[in-house]
Amino acid sequence: MSSSVEKEWLWFADQSLFSVREMGEVTYIYSLRSGNTHVFNAVSMAMLQYFVAAPRGVDELIAHFPDLMGVTREECPRGVIRRIFGELDDAGLVQPVEKRA
Amino acid sequence: MTAVRVGTLATRRVGAALAAGRLNLHLGPFSTALQSHSAKVTRYFCDLYRDCLVTLNEDEIVDYTLRVGAPNLLRRFVRPQIVPDPGFHFPALPLPAHMAPLALEMGMNLTAALQCFRFVMFHAGVVAKNDNAVMIAAHSGGGKSTLTAAMMEAGYRLLSDEFAILHRSRPVLQPYPRPVSLKNASIDVVQAFAGNDAVSTRLEGTPKGTIAYRRARRADVEAMNQVAVPKLLIFPHFTDGRQPGVTQVEPADAAMRLVAGSPNYQVVGEAAFESTMAMFDSLACYEISYGNTEDSVRLVEDLFQETGA
Numbered sequence: 001m002s003s004s005v006e007k008e009w010l011w012f013a014d015q016s017l018f019s020v021r022e023m024g025e026v027t028y029i030y031s032l033r034s035g036n037t038h039v040f041n042a043v044s045m046a047m048l049q050y051f052v053a054a055p056r057g058v059d060e061l062i063a064h065f066p067d068l069m070g071v072t073r074e075e076c077p078r079g080v081i082r083r084i085f086g087e088l089d090d091a092g093l094v095q096p097v098e099k100r101a
Numbered sequence: 102m103t104a105v106r107v108g109t110l111a112t113r114r115v116g117a118a119l120a121a122g123r124l125n126l127h128l129g130p131f132s133t134a135l136q137s138h139s140a141k142v143t144r145y146f147c148d149l150y151r152d153c154l155v156t157l158n159e160d161e162i163v164d165y166t167l168r169v170g171a172p173n174l175l176r177r178f179v180r181p182q183i184v185p186d187p188g189f190h191f192p193a194l195p196l197p198a199h200m201a202p203l204a205l206e207m208g209m210n211l212t213a214a215l216q217c218f219r220f221v222m223f224h225a226g227v228v229a230k231n232d233n234a235v236m237i238a239a240h241s242g243g244g245k246s247t248l249t250a251a252m253m254e255a256g257y258r259l260l261s262d263e264f265a266i267l268h269r270s271r272p273v274l275q276p277y278p279r280p281v282s283l284k285n286a287s288i289d290v291v292q293a294f295a296g297n298d299a300v301s302t303r304l305e306g307t308p309k310g311t312i313a314y315r316r317a318r319r320a321d322v323e324a325m326n327q328v329a330v331p332k333l334l335i336f337p338h339f340t341d342g343r344q345p346g347v348t349q350v351e352p353a354d355a356a357m358r359l360v361a362g363s364p365n366y367q368v369v370g371e372a373a374f375e376s377t378m379a380m381f382d383s384l385a386c387y388e389i390s391y392g393n394t395e396d397s398v399r400l401v402e403d404l405f406q407e408t409g410a
Contacts, residue, residue, distance in 0.1 A: 019371060021378040026353040030374035035367050037360060037374055039353060 007059060009096035011089075013051035018093060033092050043069065047084055048093060055097050058085060108151035115155075116143040122168070123159035126150065129277035129325045130220065130266065131213060134161070137169040139183060141201035149202075149280045149301055152319040165212035169205050171198075187212045200304050203312055209279060210263055214364040217266075220275060221373040224362035225265040227274055227329070228257035233410035234274050234329035235401060236265050236384075237337060238359055241309070244339035244397070247287035250315045251394045252401060254294045259321040260329060265359075269372040272380035273328040278321040280314035288313045290394050332408040334359070334386040335401055343392035345400055355386035 019030040027045045029038040040048065046069060050061060066076040088094045104127055107115060118124035122136035137143070168186040171177040172195045181198035185208025196204050214222060225238040226249030235252065239245040249262050260266075262281040265274055283291050283300070288311060292300045301314040334355055350358075356377060360366050366373045385408050391397040 019374055021374075023353045023356065023378065023381060024351055028353070028356070028374070028378060030371055032371060035370055037366075039357060 007057065008099055010055035010057055010098050010100060011051055011085075011094045012055040012097040013048050013088070013094045015052050029091075029093065031092055036091065038091055038093075044084055044087070047081075048088060051088070051094050057100060058082070061085060104154035104156050106151065107147055107153050107155055110147075110155075112143060112147050114157075115147050116140065118155075118157045119143055119146070121159065123157055125156045125158060125161050125163050127154045127156065128279065128322070129261075130275050131165060131217070131277065132161075132163040133209065133212060134159075134163045134166045135169070135205075136167070137201075137205070138171075138177075139169060139198065139201045141199065142169050142183075142205050145202040145205065145301065149314055149316050152317070152322040154322075165216055167205075167208045167212050169201065169208055171195075185211060187215070189215070191215070194308075196307070200307055202301065202314065203304055203307055206280065206282060206314065213264065213277070217365060218369055219269070221267040221269060221369050221376055222363055222365050223265040223267065223359050224263070224364070225334075225359070226262050226281075227260035227265045227276075227331075228252040229260055229274075229329035230257045230405070231410065232327065232329045233332045233405075233408070234260060235333045235335060235405060236274075236331055236359075237335045238265075238362060239337050244287075244337040246282050246284070247290060247339070247394065248335070248337050248397050248401070250281045250283065250287075250291045250295065251398050253281075253315075253318070253321075255398050255402065258324055259317050265331070267331075267373075267376055267380060268328070269369065269376050272331065272376055272382070274331055275328055276321070276325045278317040278325055280316055283313050283315055285310045291315050294394075331380055331384055332410045333401070333405055334384050335404070336386075336388040337397060338388060338390040339392070339397070340390065341392055343390055345392070345396040346390045347400060347404065348388045348390075350386040350388055352381045352384065352386055355384075356381050 017032050021028045027040045062078050062081050065081050066073050119137045124135050126133045166188045172184045176182040182195035183198045183201050183204045184195040185204045225236045226245045228235050237245050237248050259278045260276040304312045389400045
């Protein structure tokens with residue numbers, strides 16, 4: 001996915017489309033759309049919840065995610081954030097819902 | 102027709118019913134219509150399934166059908182071969198006719214593994230004591246069946262050698278007590294403690310080496326509708342002469358390993374996810390390594406006690 005596409009859209013994670021179960025330090029996500037079960041660590045889970053809360057842009061995510069995780073930008077570089085976001089998208093857990101105004 | 106135990110029927114009558122395709126096996130949650138002209142299938146079935154219930158009725162509605170026979174007419178007579186036909190296309194290399202019991206058991210596995218959607222199926226042996234279950238999961242040849250058979254001798258009832266059958270709506274396991282598949286050196290081991298009568302004739306030269314089957318006991322079959330609560334999940338590792346050892350496995354890791362070995366988890370879908378996760382809420386998971394059967398039984402017994410079951 002190109003970064004321009006990411007920037008044009010607001011993204012949302014519809015929690016009616018997946019089931020969540022915590023087990024120890026990981027969280028299991030069952031996607032009703034794909035039928036796949038995913039194992040998430042705390043970082044991936046935090047990002048998913050970020051998009052559950054409201055439709056948001058990837059630029060916002062990159063700007064806010066280090067603070068959300070309580071780490072510095074050096075510890076949470078843009079490339080890592082984009083990669084994890086890409087994994088959520090590949091898993092069908094986030095969807096573009098509306099174009100930015 | 103009322104169900105009767107195979108052992109109460111004359112072999113000739115069982116053979117005729119099998120040939121006519123009107124022998125229905127009622128075992129655990131499944132009924133299977135069996136058809137075969139093979140005398141070897143008849144003899145094996147009368148011996149290893151003697152405590153199981155069957156009906157002789159071609160009009161009965163059953164869950165599955167399984168034909169075990171020659172792949173074509175010619176192969177009934179020319180270098181005879183046999184192959185399981187579960188009623189749907191499944192690539193299977195025909196076996197020499199003397200391996201008929203293997204074809205039957207392979208076919209029984211196929212029918213349940215690929216057509217069952219009422220339960221969540223995992224590839225694991227299951228035994229239970231006081232309705233608390235131990236699941237034994239390993240790849241083929243990893244020691245699952247030997248340990249399952251050994252636990253039977255240690256006072257556990259057999260639920261299944263091949264499938265942990267999990268209810269969709271609650272985390273309990275359903276028995277399906279078919280013969281335990283033994284391979285190569287494990288045949289002598291199990292025969293030594295279970296006795297000659299408990300183990301079938303050996304099949305030499307199969308794709309998995311020498312194979313024999315340990316019969317489910319009458320008590321195992323009689324308890325075929327008695328569910329058990331999974332308490333312990335074991336991943337066994339046998340290495341000849343190895344000192345016994347135990348390693349705890351994170352439930353999250355164990356769950357993924359178990360799911361990877363399920364033939365129907367993806368198809369059953371969300372119910373499989375919910376039921377599997379609920380099962381892991383109260384499941385202790387361990388890898389055990391050992392170099393002999395006595396050590397493996399002792400390790401499992403100790404871990405089972407620790408669960409408070």
